[in-house]
Structures are given as C-alpha cells and as structure tokens.
Amino acid sequence: MRRLLFLARLALVLRLTLLGMANMTERLRADAIMQAILTSSTAFTVTPGTGGGSAFTITPPHKLRLMTVVGSSTANGTELSATGYIAAGNTMGATAFGAPAAGVQSNSNSVAWTAGAAWSAVVGIEVWDTSGTPLRLLQGGITSVTLANGNTLTFPAASITADHSAW
Numbered sequence: 001m002r003r004l005l006f007l008a009r010l011a012l013v014l015r016l017t018l019l020g021m022a023n024m025t026e027r028l029r030a031d032a033i034m035q036a037i038l039t040s041s042t043a044f045t046v047t048p049g050t051g052g053g054s055a056f057t058i059t060p061p062h063k064l065r066l067m068t069v070v071g072s073s074t075a076n077g078t079e080l081s082a083t084g085y086i087a088a089g090n091t092m093g094a095t096a097f098g099a100p101a102a103g104v105q106s107n108s109n110s111v112a113w114t115a116g117a118a119w120s121a122v123v124g125i126e127v128w129d130t131s132g133t134p135l136r137l138l139q140g141g142i143t144s145v146t147l148a149n150g151n152t153l154t155f156p157a158a159s160i161t162a163d164h165s166a167w
Contacts, residue, residue: 030167031100037137038062038097038105038127038162059131062096063089064111064155067124071139077124084116089128096127098158103165112154115147122146122153125160138162 036044043059066085071077079087093109122145127138147153 025167027103030164031103034105034162034164035100039095039099041094043131056135057131058135058137059129060096061091061094061130062137063128063130063134064092064107064160065089065126065128066113066122066153067126067139068120068122070124070141071126071136073139076136077126077139079126080119080122082115082117082119084114085119086113088134089126092127097162100164103163103167105162105164106158107155107160108157110154110156112152114152115149117149119147119153125155127160127162 037058040058041060043057045055045057047055065077065088066080067077068080069078079089081087090111090113092107092111095108097105098108099105122142124139124141126136126140128134128136145153
C-alpha cells in the first residue's frame with residue numbers, strides 16, 4: 001500500500017513537471033512590463049516588495065550606445081570612443097520603442113552618427129536610460145561595422161528589436 005501511495009505521488013509530480021509547470025510566463029504581463037520600460041516618456045520608479053532587492057528609477061529618453069566589445073547579460077560592453085561619437089550614446093526619442101506585438105518591440109525612431117575620423121569595428125549596441133546613474137536596459141551583438149571619416153551609421157526606425165516572447 002505504501003508503495004502504491006509513493007508511486008501515485010511520484011506520478012503526480014512527473015505529470016505536473018511534464019505539463020510545463022516550470023515555465024509560468026503570463027504573456028500579457030510580460031508585454032505590459034516591457035512596454036512600460038521601453039515606451040514610457042516619463043520617469044518611474046520600481047520598488048520591490050518584501051522579497052528583497054533595491055528600488056530603481058527608469059528615466060527616459062533612452063539612449064543607444066555603440067560597443068566595440070559586446071556586453072553580456074551580466075556585464076556591460078566596451079563603449080566606442082571615437083571622433084564624431086558622443087559618449088553615452090544618442091537619444092532614441094521621447095518614446096524609444098513602439099507597442100509590443102507577439103512579445104517583440106521595435107525602435108520608434110531613427111538613430112544616427114557620422115564618423116569624424118575612421119572608427120574601429122562596432123560589434124554591439126546597448127540601450128540605456130538617462131537617470132543620474134544610467135541603467136542598461138538592453139544589449140546585443142550586431143554584424144561588425146567599421147566607418148571611414150565622414151560616413152554615417154544609421155539605425156532606421158524598426159531596425160532594433162527587443163524580443164521578450166521567450167520569457
């Protein structure tokens with residue numbers, strides 16, 4: 001009898017695991033969170049509950065930074081330092097990204113730089129807010145780009161995507 005009870009409990013645990021209980025994403029909330037972070041035109045503060053963590057404020061407008069070394073999910077990349085590039089990036093406009101569609105958002109505005117001298121390879125981009133201590137919001141690699149003096153690097157509207165569909 002004990003063995004049957006044990007096997008019944010084990011079967012229930014296995015069934016719950018197989019039903020995907022490990023992934024508990026609610027798509028509408030994930031979309032709402034990312035939309036708030038990437039489309040807000042006013043600063044707002046996120047305050048964690050009693051579970052721990054520190055409050056932080058996200059301050060638009062967001063800025064796009066160019067990287068010569070790609071960052072990771074836990075470390076910033078190395079920002080470009082070159083003539084014609086503005087340290088801390090160029091603004092992405094009052095509303096950086098549009099509303100999500102199927103868990104993906106795209107930049108709303110074009111962002112561009114013109115090289116004032118030859119630039120080394122740009123291999124990544126990062127999106128940061130403009131708070132007193134800026135927060136990195138997104139990062140990713142791009143196809144390597146080098147610029148000659150006078151050439152322009154442009155990221156047209158809808159060319160940068162933030163994909164949270166896999167949350």
